[in-house]
Amino acid sequence: MGLVLTISGLSFGQNCSYIFLGELKDFHDGTAIESATIYVKQQDTYLVSDLDGKFKIENLCSDTLTLTISHIGCETKTLSYLINNDMSKTIYLEHHLEELSEVVLNSSLKTEDTSIEKSIHKSVIENFSDKSLGDALNTISGVSSLNTGNTIVKPMIHGLHSSRLLIINNNVRQFDQDWGDEHAPNIDINSSNRIEVIKGANTLRYGSDAIGGLILIKPKKYMITDSLFGNSIVSLNSNGRGGLINTEIVKTYKSGFYSKLQASYKQFGDFKAPDYYLTNSGLSNLNASLNFGFNSFEKGFDAYYSVVHNDLAILTSSHIGNVNDLVTAINSKVPRIAEDFSYDIDYPKQDILHHLAKIEAYNRFKGLGKLTLQYDLQINRRKEFDLRRGDLADTPVIDLRLFTNTFQPNLRIDYFNNLKIDTGxxxxxxxxxxxxxxxxxxxxxxxxxxxxxxxxxxxxxxSHLAEISAGVRYDYTNINTDGRNDSADWQESYNNISANVSYLQPLKHETSLLFSYGLASRVPNPSELFSDGLHHGAARIEIGALELNKEIAHKFIVSLERHNEQFGFSVSPYYNYINDYIQLIPVGITTTVRGAFPIWEYNQVNAQIFGVDIDVNKKISKRFDYKGSISLLKGDNKTDDIALIHMPSTNFFNSISYKNEDLNQLTIRLNHKTVLQQKRYPDYNFYTYNATLQEDVYVDISSTPSSYALFSLNSSIEFKAFNKGKLQLEFNIENLFNTSYRDYLNRLRYYADELGRNFNLKIKINY
Amino acid sequence: MKNFKSINTIKLLAILFVSSIMFVSCSSDDDDHDDHDHEEELITTVTYKLTNGTDIVTIEFKDIDGDGSALPTYSISGPLTANTTYTGAIELLNETEDPAEDITEEVEEEGDEHEFFITSSISDIVITKTDVDEDGNPIGIESSLVTGDASTGTLTIILKHEPTKPNDGTSAGAGGSTDVEVTFDIEVQ
Structure with missing residues (x-):
């Protein structure tokens, strides 16, 4: 797209001492464009714009000045000016926004301008390098997690988790048997550069079933230049007496080729609650990822492979045989088994291996847009070991292998000036x-x-910088099974329609207003369809229902946002109405050889979840910053007029940080987090006969733990270690006051307290 | 590599796609459509056989479909005789296998990780475990049961996996996880 612009003026005769000052800015977000090439026709010279996007041409005569400006990711632009005086111009370049975000590191860009999203950057990800994806996301307002102990952490957006969230890892939709409450995503956050949470049901490109939202895990894209660099992190922790080593090496070439190798190893022994060790709570984790590709404006490809191996111990005390064992656990303030520290990972445990491979290629067609083809495959092998008798002691009770492969071509039509269409x-x-x-x-x-x-x-x-985006998607799904040992073959097809409309209106004072509506439909997951048996740890029999319909959700979000370092905020109320929400509820009692068990069955109700997320940031003084957020949420089962189970309670977060750039980038941050007691929960308590006591006992599985407040401290300092290298030291304390607490959203809350204080030392080297 | 062409990439993708489909088809070799697992660990039957000469009382719990919907059956061959000393033996079976698997043997082998607790609501019934594991702690597969005067009440058999051993003799004090918990109505006459 060429553009010729002529500014006419009066000529005042020949004078060759004029100066032309130019400033190159991105048309979309006004950021400076550096390293653009400017060809000055009259002088037959080439210039390059500086870091601020500026360039200067001297000794100009009163004449027409013609500039040809080219930059990676932009169409070459030719401009003419009539020079009759010193002149200063700001020139906007039409950047392909997506290319900009891919090639140039710019952290302020969103995946979609109109989406309501929050993201965490590399620096925050590195803070959580020896924790999980769910822990890192927990720092975002409106995001919580459903935990099983402290190592199995499932992210939850606005009270929804598992199959209701889409996790997009490196542009690949993650399939790792996410239907289980105790199945955490098998993702090494160290291989990612940026994680985004999209709270609405938009971004239809990735799927039609994002009832709760989307989590996008993005790798870094590299500059097209000859370079070799890398970084390593070593992290050591007092709690669990373990840590992590992560290393990545990147090689880039001027030609556009790049490659990256990353590996991490993590090992922890038994973690400690303030008063006792959590026997059998350690983990061992080995990850590696390899990425190579070629990147240019017109075409490119990207190949990615990652392997994640998780060996996760599960608290021994949480292994129970029947309801009376559960009652004993609930009534006892300490876990049944609390031994001395050990690195052993005994049974029960989970052993999961996840492979993910992807190849993606794109080509740009003039006057049309960009065609991307992507093929990916994933293999997930999940083995769950329990305490068993005899020859079966070392045999897993669950051994499932899930194979998924996907082919997805996408065509982005960006030929039109103001309209962009994605279809695929x-x-x-x-x-x-x-x-x-x-x-x-x-x-x-x-x-x-x-x-x-x-x-x-x-x-x-x-034309007023407002943006509107709208999309529609149709999905066909067919599931078939050869049935259980004793049941017939079964198959079912589902037709899903999803759609979304979003609108962004920029307002005065750097604020903007966003509105989003999303219609999402979700096909019942395997566990909801097929479950049939005793769920250890929960002491209940869970029964699926083959006749379940799909869930249909309508989610509305409004967000008023101001992005500013001095004072910024976002206020995002939302309302989600879910038709045929699938839930698991108790329906009766059955007797087995282990005694009486409650039966829980999947059924469907109409549900609504609404709330508001508020974030504030304020610069108090040159070196002090404040950040705070609060999330309020209410979840209702409209059919039975009761609360929904496992909804996050009100929680708020405050942090004050001090940063001194003159003193080796010294940063000290004090964080506070309060989680209030969830007072709204469905009462599924029941009585069971205790044969030893010869009486009925009350089984209080529903009551929620009390409110708690936690404090943590982060500090970091940077040193210039060698030529190009940088050494960063971090010292952190989590749970500063060694507070004993339990969390409603931890499935092991009946058995043990959460973790006590932890001292953490991180050494990061960039080279 | 400068003459890299996108058409090559598309070809490469096509090859990958096709090869992966082949991979899928091949991998169905180790697909196990027919050899479904049955419940090898399941305890379908708990029998407590009480013997005093020719006076034999068999107490039996049976639940062939395990956690399934069919209700278990409780049976007792007859009343216990008052003021009598019986020799008791517990047998655990998995009758979904053919021939039925004797799970009592596994419990005996792992005696140090298991213990039975047999209790009755009838206060003058005295039950004593007569067998021991490798550490000299009781297991409870073999026991003696001494009845008192005529009465009616219940008898409960509990099997704990990984209890504290030695313990205070109660299932609550022993901890562990429960593998068996069955209660019968009994009569002493």
């Missing part, structure tokens, strides 16, 4: 294999799933 299809085949030899009936049977989807999303910018 998704073809996916998934196969679950219940590996034989476990000696128990498989929790989830062998099944095959076929998905086909087609979508179109348009984004239109009005």
């Amino acid at each position: 299809i998704v073809l996916r085949y998934q196969q679950n294999d219940a590996i034989s030899g476990t000696g128990v009936r498989a929790l989830i049977p062998d099944y095959e799933k076929y998905d086909g989807g087609i979508y179109a999303i348009g984004n239109y910018k009005t």
Whole structure:
């Protein structure tokens, strides 16, 4: 797209001492464009814009000045000016926004301008390098987590988790048997550069079932230059007496080729609550990722492979045999087994191996747009070990292998000035294999799933910088199974329609108003369909329902935001109405050889979840910053007029940080977090007969733990270690006052307290 | 690599896609559509056989479908005789296997990790465990049961996995996780 601009004026005769000052800015966000090449026709010279996007041409005569400006990711632009005086011009370049965000590191860009999202950057991710994805996301308002102990952490957006969230890892939708409450995503956060949480049900490109929202895990894109660099982190912790080593090395070439290798190893022994060790709570984790590709404006490719191996111990005390064991655990203030510290990972435990491979290629067609083809495959092998008798002691009780592969071409039409259209299809085949030899009936049977989807999303910018985006998507899903040992073959097809409309209106004083509506539909997951059996740890029998319908959600979000370092905020109220919300509820009692068990069945109700997330940041003085947030949420089962189970309670977060750039970037930050007691919960308590006591006892599984407040301290300092290198030291204390507490959203809250104080030392080297 | 062409990439993608489909088809070799697992660990049957010469009383719990919907059955062959000393033996079976698997043997082998607790609501019934594990602690597969005067009440058999051993003799004090907990109505006459 060429553009010729002529500014006419009066000529005052020949004078060759004029100066032209130019400033290059990005059309979309006004950021300076550095390293652009400027060809001055009259002088036949080349210039390069500086860091601030500025350039200067001297000794100009009164004549027409013609500039040809080229920059990676921009169409070459030719401009003419009539020079009759010194002149200063700001020149906007039409950047392909997406390319800019990919090639140039710019942290302020969002995935979609119109989406309501929050993100965490590399520096925050590094703070959580030896924790999990869910822990890192927990710092975002409106995001909480459903935990099983302290190592299995499932992210939750606005009270929804598991199959209701889409996790997009490196542009690949993660499939790692996320249907289970105790199945955390198998993702090494150290391989990512940036994690975004999209709270609305938009971004249809990734799927139609983002009822709760989306989590995008993004790798870093590199400058096109000859370079070799890397970084390493060593992290040591007092609690769990373990830590992490992570290293990554990146090689980039001027030609556009790049490659990256990353590996991390994590090992922890038994963690400690303030008053006792959490016997069998350690973990061992080995990850590696390899990435190479070629990047240019017109075409490129990217190949990515990652492997994650998690070996997660599960608190021994949480292994119970029947309801009376559960009652004993609930009534006892300390775990049944609290031994001395050990690095052993004994049974029960989870052993999960996840492979993810992707290849993506794109080509840009003049006058049309960009075509991207992506193929990815994932293999997830999940083994869960329990305490078993005899020869079966070392045999897993659950052994499932999930294979998923997807082909997805996407065409982005960006030919029009103000309109961008994304359209594409998704073809996916998934196969679950219940590996034989476990000696128990498989929790989830062998099944095959076929998905086909087609979508179109348009984004239109009005002349007043307002933006509107709208999309529609259709999905067809077919699931078939050869049935259980004793039941017939089964198959079902689902047709899903999803849509979204979002609108962004910039207002005065750097504020903007966003509105988003999303319609999402979700097909029941394997656990909701097929579950049939005793769930250890929960002491209940869970029964799926093959006749479940899809869930349909309508989510509305409004957000008023101001992005400013001095004083910024965002206020985002939301309302989510879910038709046929699938939930698990107690329906009766059955007797087994282990005694009486409650039966929980999946059923469908109409539900609503609404609330508000508020974030504030304020610069108090040159060196002091304040950040705060609060999340309020209410979840209702409209059908039965009671509260929904496992909804996050009101929580708020405050932090004050001090930063001194003159003193080796010294940073000290004090954080506070309060989680109030959840007073709204469904009462599923019941009585059971205790044969030893010869009486009925009350089983209080519903009551929620009390409110708690936690404080933590972070500090860091940087040193110039060698030529190009940088050494950063971090010292952190979590749970500063060694507070004993339990959390409603931890499935092991009946058995033990959460973690006590932890001292952490991190050494980061960039080279 | 300068003459890198996007068409090559598309070809590469196509090859990958096709090869992966082949991979999927091949991998169905170790698909196990037919050899479904049955419940090898399941205890379907708990029998407590009380013997005093020719006076034999068999107490039996049976639940063939495990956690399934069919209700278990409780049976007792007859009343216990008052003021009698019985020799008791517990047998655990998995009758979903053919022939039925004797789980009592596994419990005996791992005696140090298991213990039975047999209690009755009838206060003058005295039950004593007569067998011991490798550490000299009781297991409870074998026991003696001494009845008192005529009465009616219940008898409960509990099997704990990984209890504290030695313990105070009660299932609550022993901790561990419960593998068996069955209660029968009994009569002493």
